[in-house]
Amino acid sequence: MNPRSVIGIDVGTTKSCVAVFKDGIVQVIPNKQGNRTTPSMVAFHKNDVLAGELAKLQIDENPENTVVGLNRLIGRNIDDPLLQANIKNYPFRVIIEEENTPKIEVKYRKEVKQYSTEKLNALMIFKLKSMAERYLESPVTDAVISVPSHFNNSQRQAVIDSSKQAGLNVIRIVNDTTLAAIAYGRIQKILPMEQNILVYDLGGGTLSVAILHLDEIYKVKASSGNVDLGGEDFLDRIVKHFVEEIKITYHKDITQCPTALQRLRNECEAAKKALSSYSKIGVHINQLFEGIDFESIVSREQFEFLCEDLFRKTLDPVLEVLRLAKMSMREIDEVILVGGSTRIPKIQQLLSEFFNGKPLNKSLNAEEAIAHGAAIHAAMCSDHNQFKDLLVLDVSSLSIGVDNGKGIMDPVIRKSTGIPTTVSRRYETVQSDQSELIVQVWEGEDFKTKLNHLVGNFKISGIQPSPVGTILIESSFNIDVNGILTISATEYPTGNHLCVTRSQEPVQLSAMAVSIENEKIRRIRMEQERKRAAKRREQFKKIATDFKELMIREPKNIIKNCDKMLEWLEENQDCSESEVKHKFKGALGYLDRRIAKFSKTSGTDRYSHGK
Structure with a gap:
C-alpha cells in the first residue's frame, strides 16, 4: 500500500x-x-x-x-x-x-x-x-x-x-530555512562528509537566516531573521519616490486615490524586478490620475540609493546567527540563497563582500525551494522508505522567559535551543491557603519584558490549601517540534497535576495610553540603539588604533587604511549600530591576513568575528 x-x-x-x-x-x-x-x-x-x-x-x-x-x-x-x-x-x-x-x-x-x-x-x-x-x-x-x-x-x-x-x-x-537546507541537501545528492551551510532567505516580506550542520543529520545550529523586512519594503521606497515626483511635477497627491496608487505600485514592482537585469527601466502609466499620463525612469543606482539602509539591515541576522552558533565566517562552507529578493544584485554584492568575496550558492530555485523541502519533509513524515534515515533537528526561534517581578526578563529557554525541549522552574506559594498562581510568559531578546512579546498569562489552579511556603509548584515549559509552547504544572510534595489555563490579556489601555506607551518604547529603543552604537564605535576605534601601532612595521598603505577608519568615525558621529557593524566587519576582513602573524607573536587573540 x-x-x-x-x-x-x-x-x-x-x-x-x-x-x-x-x-x-x-x-x-x-x-x-x-x-x-x-x-x-x-x-x-x-x-x-x-x-x-x-x-x-x-x-x-x-x-x-x-x-x-x-x-x-x-x-x-x-x-x-x-x-x-x-x-x-x-x-x-x-x-x-x-x-x-x-x-x-x-x-x-x-x-x-x-x-x-x-x-x-x-x-x-x-x-x-x-x-x-x-x-x-x-x-x-x-x-x-x-x-x-x-x-x-x-x-x-x-x-x-x-x-x-x-x-x-x-x-x-517547520522553519523556512530548515526546509531550504533539506532541499539543498537532497538536490545536491553528493555532499561532503560534513558541511556547514548558511541559508539566507529574503522573500517578499520576511528575512530568515540559519546555520546548519549537514552530515547524516540536518542539525540547525542557530537561526535568526526579521519578519518585517523584504521585497515589499524595497518596493515601498520606489513607490514613495514616484509619489513625491508626481507631487513636485504635477502638484497632485495620488495617495488619496487607492486605484491610482495600486496601478503605480504594480508598475514599480515590474520595474524593481527588471532592475535585477537592467541598469535602468522606464515607467509608463497612461491616465494614472486626473488626466496625468505618467512617464519616468528609475535606475539601478537610484534604487540602491533609496534602499541603502534596508539592504545593509539584511546583514544583521547574518551577524547574529554567526554569534549564536559561535562560528566564524571561515567555518561556513556554503552560503545558500533562497527567496525572490536575493536576485537583487546589491543584496548579492553585500553578502559576498561580508564573506570576503565568497561565491554565493544559487543552485536552488528561489521561489520553489521551501515548498520543495516541505514536500520532502512531508514524505518523511508519511514514512516514505526513501527518507527513513533523514533526521532534522531544529532550534527555538526566540527566547522564552518570565517576568522577575521588576519588569526584567528572566530567560527560561534561550534562543536557538534544540527542540523539542522541556525546562522546569519551581515556585513557592507566597500566601497561606493560596489556591492559584499566575505565571506571565514572554518571548524575545530584550532584557525588559515590556519590549518583548507577551505569550500569555498562565494560571495554575487547584493548589492544595496549605501554610505559606510548604507547597512547591514545578512548572514545565515545553516547546514542541513545531516551536509551540505549552506549560504543565505539578504540586509537591503531593505530586498532583495542576490545571493550567492561558489567557492573553495585558492591561487594557486607552488609545491615548497606547500612543504614550508606544512612544515610550520607541524612546527606549532609540536610547538602546545609541548605547550599542557607542559601544561599537569604541570597539572599532580601539581596533583601528591598536592595528595602527601593531602595523608600524608594515607598508605605509596599511597605516593609511587605519587612518581612513578613524576619519570615517569622526565624520559619522550619528551612525547607526548596523552601519558601524558593517564597517567593523569590512575592516576586519581587509586586515585579517595582514595581522595574523602579529596576533600570534604578540600573544593576543584578534577581534574574532565569532566573539
Whole structure:
C-alpha cells in the first residue's frame, strides 16, 4: 500500500507554492493558469471570494477589498508597533476587534464585513489545498507548512489554526530555512562528509537566516531573521519616490486615490524586478490620475540609493546567527540563497563582500525551494522508505522567559535551543491557603519584558490549601517540534497535576495610553540603539588604533587604511549600530591576513568575528 499523500506548503508574504513527493520525485504543483507559484492574496469582488491569480487580476480596480501581506498580519495584536507601521501602507482597512486582535474590513455582497487574519489565511491555504487535490485527483488532509524562522509562538499557532479552518491537519510546522537546507541537501545528492551551510532567505516580506550542520543529520545550529523586512519594503521606497515626483511635477497627491496608487505600485514592482537585469527601466502609466499620463525612469543606482539602509539591515541576522552558533565566517562552507529578493544584485554584492568575496550558492530555485523541502519533509513524515534515515533537528526561534517581578526578563529557554525541549522552574506559594498562581510568559531578546512579546498569562489552579511556603509548584515549559509552547504544572510534595489555563490579556489601555506607551518604547529603543552604537564605535576605534601601532612595521598603505577608519568615525558621529557593524566587519576582513602573524607573536587573540 502506497503511503498517503502529504503535501508541502510555503505560504509566502507575496507568493505561495505547494509541492508533493510523488513517483520518487518532488513535483511542484501548478495552478490552473500553469504557474508554479501563486500570488498570496485574497479578494472580495462583488459576489465572489477570489484567491491567488484571480485576486491579482482585479487588484487594480479593487485594492480596498484585496488583502495582501497576510504574513505580516497574522498572529499579532493591533497595538504591535510593527503592525501599526504596516497598516499605513495597506489600501484595505484594519480594525480592532475583541481581545485586541486585528480584523480586516471589506465590502462583500454589498455589505461591510470583518474577517480575522486567520480566516483570510485559511482561504489562501484552502486554495493551495484545492490545487493539490486537483493535481493528485484525490483528497488531501495532511500537510507540512513552512513559517519564517523568526515567527513567534502566537504566529505559529495562528498558522496551525488557519490550516485547520482550511481542512488540513498540520503534521509539522517547520522553519523556512530548515526546509531550504533539506532541499539543498537532497538536490545536491553528493555532499561532503560534513558541511556547514548558511541559508539566507529574503522573500517578499520576511528575512530568515540559519546555520546548519549537514552530515547524516540536518542539525540547525542557530537561526535568526526579521519578519518585517523584504521585497515589499524595497518596493515601498520606489513607490514613495514616484509619489513625491508626481507631487513636485504635477502638484497632485495620488495617495488619496487607492486605484491610482495600486496601478503605480504594480508598475514599480515590474520595474524593481527588471532592475535585477537592467541598469535602468522606464515607467509608463497612461491616465494614472486626473488626466496625468505618467512617464519616468528609475535606475539601478537610484534604487540602491533609496534602499541603502534596508539592504545593509539584511546583514544583521547574518551577524547574529554567526554569534549564536559561535562560528566564524571561515567555518561556513556554503552560503545558500533562497527567496525572490536575493536576485537583487546589491543584496548579492553585500553578502559576498561580508564573506570576503565568497561565491554565493544559487543552485536552488528561489521561489520553489521551501515548498520543495516541505514536500520532502512531508514524505518523511508519511514514512516514505526513501527518507527513513533523514533526521532534522531544529532550534527555538526566540527566547522564552518570565517576568522577575521588576519588569526584567528572566530567560527560561534561550534562543536557538534544540527542540523539542522541556525546562522546569519551581515556585513557592507566597500566601497561606493560596489556591492559584499566575505565571506571565514572554518571548524575545530584550532584557525588559515590556519590549518583548507577551505569550500569555498562565494560571495554575487547584493548589492544595496549605501554610505559606510548604507547597512547591514545578512548572514545565515545553516547546514542541513545531516551536509551540505549552506549560504543565505539578504540586509537591503531593505530586498532583495542576490545571493550567492561558489567557492573553495585558492591561487594557486607552488609545491615548497606547500612543504614550508606544512612544515610550520607541524612546527606549532609540536610547538602546545609541548605547550599542557607542559601544561599537569604541570597539572599532580601539581596533583601528591598536592595528595602527601593531602595523608600524608594515607598508605605509596599511597605516593609511587605519587612518581612513578613524576619519570615517569622526565624520559619522550619528551612525547607526548596523552601519558601524558593517564597517567593523569590512575592516576586519581587509586586515585579517595582514595581522595574523602579529596576533600570534604578540600573544593576543584578534577581534574574532565569532566573539
